[in-house]
Structures are given as C-alpha cells and as structure tokens.
Amino acid sequence: MTMCPYSSDELNELHRVLEEIIAEAKQSWPNIDVDEIIERLFDLADHGERDPGKLRAAALGTAA
DSSP states (O other), X not given: XXXXXXXXXXXXXXXXXXXXXXXXXXXXXXXXXXXXXXXXXXXXXXXXXXXHHHHHHHHHTOOO
C-alpha cells in the first residue's frame, strides 16, 4: 500500500491553492484543461514546493 506523501495540512493547502488557480484560469481561459493544471501543481509539489505563488505560476505556465 502506498502512503500519501502529504500531511493533512499540506493537502488542505494544496486543495485551497488548486481551487484558486482553477477559478483564476477559467476566467482567462474558459476551455483550459484542468487536468493539466492539477498535473503541473502536483509535479512541483511532489518535488517539495509549497509556496502558493510558485505553485500558481507553475500550474498556469507562467514564471514566478
């Protein structure tokens, strides 16, 4: 069985940031691929990043 590498607090924070990113992205790009946003966010988070600004920039494909 694989254990989750995130604490409950980290998951809650990642969820909050993800919801904000998706809402922001859909305002600018109504047809944006939400799966791509999720993949980008968790790819960076899997490598230890927790800064909401850097996660947002990576998920939206912009520089932080």
